[in-house]
Amino acid sequence: MKIVTPKRLRQGLSQIRRELQQLGFLSEGVRKVRVKLTPFGTAYGYQYYGSSGDICIPAISLSRFSTLLGYPYTSLRDVLRHEYGHAVADLHRGLIRSKKFTNAFGSGHCFEKRGEFHPEVHLTPYAAHSPGEDFAETFMIYVRNAGGLPRGINSRTIRKKFLFLRELGGSISRGVRRWG
Numbered sequence: 001m002k003i004v005t006p007k008r009l010r011q012g013l014s015q016i017r018r019e020l021q022q023l024g025f026l027s028e029g030v031r032k033v034r035v036k037l038t039p040f041g042t043a044y045g046y047q048y049y050g051s052s053g054d055i056c057i058p059a060i061s062l063s064r065f066s067t068l069l070g071y072p073y074t075s076l077r078d079v080l081r082h083e084y085g086h087a088v089a090d091l092h093r094g095l096i097r098s099k100k101f102t103n104a105f106g107s108g109h110c111f112e113k114r115g116e117f118h119p120e121v122h123l124t125p126y127a128a129h130s131p132g133e134d135f136a137e138t139f140m141i142y143v144r145n146a147g148g149l150p151r152g153i154n155s156r157t158i159r160k161k162f163l164f165l166r167e168l169g170g171s172i173s174r175g176v177r178r179w180g
Contacts, residue, residue: 004059004076009037016080019143024169029053029091030084044079047086055083078140085139088168089132094178095168096135104164105131120155139165 002008013035020026034054041058048054057079067073089096089109096109106121107113109132115121117128127137138158141150142165149162171179 002064002076004037004057004061006037008076009035009057012076012080016077016084016143019081019146020084023143023147024171024173025084025088025143027091027172030087033084033087033091035080035083044074045083047083047090049086049090053087053090055080055087057083078144081140081143082136084143085136086132088139088172089135092168092172092177095171095176098179100164100167100179101131101135104161105134107131109135121157123150123153123158134161138162 017026017031020030032053034052036054036056038056038058040060041056042062043058044061044063045055045057048056057076063074095101102108111131113130115128117125122128122134122137123141124137127134138161142162147162147166147169149159153159
């Protein structure tokens with residue numbers, strides 16, 4: 001289990017912001033999102049959706065203790081990618097609250113359904129919690145892989161989500177606020 005230090009956070013943020021820029025997601029609003037290191041928390045990180053938009057990363061997180069129980073390690077950079085996914089959704093609601101999103105993710109972003117994990121539909125078990133978490137987890141993997149599908153993924157549903165993200169990044173970089 002690693003403690004998140006200010007230096008590790010700065011290094012991770014630098015890389016993630018470059019990735020977001022390359023994929024078209026680093027709009028002025030996303031650029032202004034503050035990422036704060038907090039002393040302690042239960043989650044890996046969180047984003048204040050619909051509020052300040054800030055992202056908080058605990059230096060010590062109860063979730064990081066799960067690695068001691070055999071759960072897979074989640075990198076700081078993946079946590080940042082995931083939380084920036086929430087920030088992109090928050091700051092670009094006109095694009096997220098769209099038929100295109102619903103077609104790609106199966107229902108509206110704010111719909112609070114809990115589903116069962118299915119590898120043809122979700123990239124991670126956590127993505128099955130809700131369409132908003134599905135978006136953030138898919139965003140994380142999309143950004144980590146520079147927009148390319150991970151090896152071995154051949155699901156039509158997941159390809160549709162990646163196509164949505166590609167179109168979303170292009171639209172954000174061109175300043176589009178809503179799709180017609």
